[in-house]
Amino acid sequence: DGGITQSPKYLFRKEGQNVTLSCEQNLNHDAMYWYRQDPGQGLRLIYYSQIVNDFQKGDIAEGYSVSREKKESFPLTVTSAQKNPTAFYLCASRGGRLGGYNSPLHFGNGTRLTVT
Amino acid sequence: GENVEQHPSTLSVQEGDSAVIKCTYSDSASNYFPWYKQELGKGPQLIIDIRSNVGEKKDQRIAVTLNKTAKHFSLHITETQPEDSAVYFCAASRGRGSQGNLIFGKGTKLSVKP
Numbered sequence: 001d002g003g004i005t006q007s008p009k010y011l012f013r014k015e016g017q018n019v020t021l022s023c024e025q026n027l028n029h030d031a032m033y034w035y036r037q038d039p040g041q042g043l044r045l046i047y048y049s050q051i052v053n054d055f056q057k058g059d060i061a062e063g064y065s066v067s068r069e070k071k072e073s074f075p076l077t078v079t080s081a082q083k084n085p086t087a088f089y090l091c092a093s094r095g096g097r098l099g100g101y102n103s104p105l106h107f108g109n110g111t112r113l114t115v116t
Numbered sequence: 117g118e119n120v121e122q123h124p125s126t127l128s129v130q131e132g133d134s135a136v137i138k139c140t141y142s143d144s145a146s147n148y149f150p151w152y153k154q155e156l157g158k159g160p161q162l163i164i165d166i167r168s169n170v171g172e173k174k175d176q177r178i179a180v181t182l183n184k185t186a187k188h189f190s191l192h193i194t195e196t197q198p199e200d201s202a203v204y205f206c207a208a209s210r211g212r213g214s215q216g217n218l219i220f221g222k223g224t225k226l227s228v229k230p
Contacts, residue, residue: 004159033217040125042205042222043160058217090159104150105218107159 003027004108006091011113013085021076021111023091031094032074033105036060036087043090049074078113085115118143120208122221129196130229137224139206140188146208149189150218151180154203163204164191196228 004025013019025032031050035043045058049068063082068074078085089112092105119142129135141149147168152160166173166180166189173180177196182189193200203225207218 006159040222042122043220045217048217092159104162104165105152105160107152107161109157109159 004091004093004106006089006108006111009109009111011111013113013115015115016080017115018077018079019085019113019115021078021089021091021113023074023076023108024072025074025091025093025106025108026072027093027095027106028071029093029095029106030071032068033092033094034058034064034066034074034076035090035092037090037110038087046076046089078115085113088112118146118208118210118219120206120219120221122206122224124224125222126225126227128227128229131196131198133196135191135193135196135200135226135228137191137204137206137226138188139190139208139221140186141208141219142187143208143210144184144187146210148209148216149180149182150207151178151191152205152207154205154223156202160205193226196226198228198230201226201228 007022033048034046044060046064047066049055055068065077090110091108094103122139150165153163154160164178164180166182177194179192203223205223206221209216209218
């Protein structure tokens with residue numbers, strides 16, 4: 001089955017540590033996205049990539065970093081500079097040329113990160 | 117930039133009743149409006165979408181209407197069932213590239229009581 005796999009589902013870290021969230025897709029989509037979801041805040045865009053070896057900051061990129069070395073993979077690193085890292089993180093992909101003009105997003109099932 | 121507002125934030129209905137969720141957007145150039153359903157502990161899933169050249173779209177018990185003049189669009193669910201209970205998000209986008217990035221509303225938690 002085609003889809004997006006996020007791992008792990010739950011992740012716990014100590015404050016001050018960097019942590020990397022995995023996202024893999026087998027939909028052959030060019031564009032991939034990372035969103036952060038907090039209660040009552042909807043989905044906020046962290047980073048996105050429309051093609052391999054290229055990515056752009058979204059609305060809340062501070063304290064995060066990404067890489068896009070392969071079409072299938074778009075890992076997100078939550079660094080110690082992120083002031084409030086505890087959240088639900090969603091990865092998504094989008095088909096169509098250069099990330100989608102009017103194409104829907106396909107989401108993974110998320111990773112819940114807790115930092116104490 | 118685009119701003120999407122969604123109302124209500126919570127909605128409770130009896131099984132069999134209809135549910136309506138409304139969204140407004142600020143960018144008159146937006147031309148794509150999807151709706152997503154998110155069940156607890158899962159990622160959002162697309163349930164219906166509409167493009168700006170269409171005023172209404174229906175898929176079984178779900179329909180979306182778009183009023184470009186007023187810049188608002190609505191999700192209508194008829195004959196609600198307990199499995200419709202979830203959080204629903206509207207979104208809007210325009211164009212290609214970064215302008216195609218979806219801007220989401222803050223969500224509506226729908227509860228359908230048996």
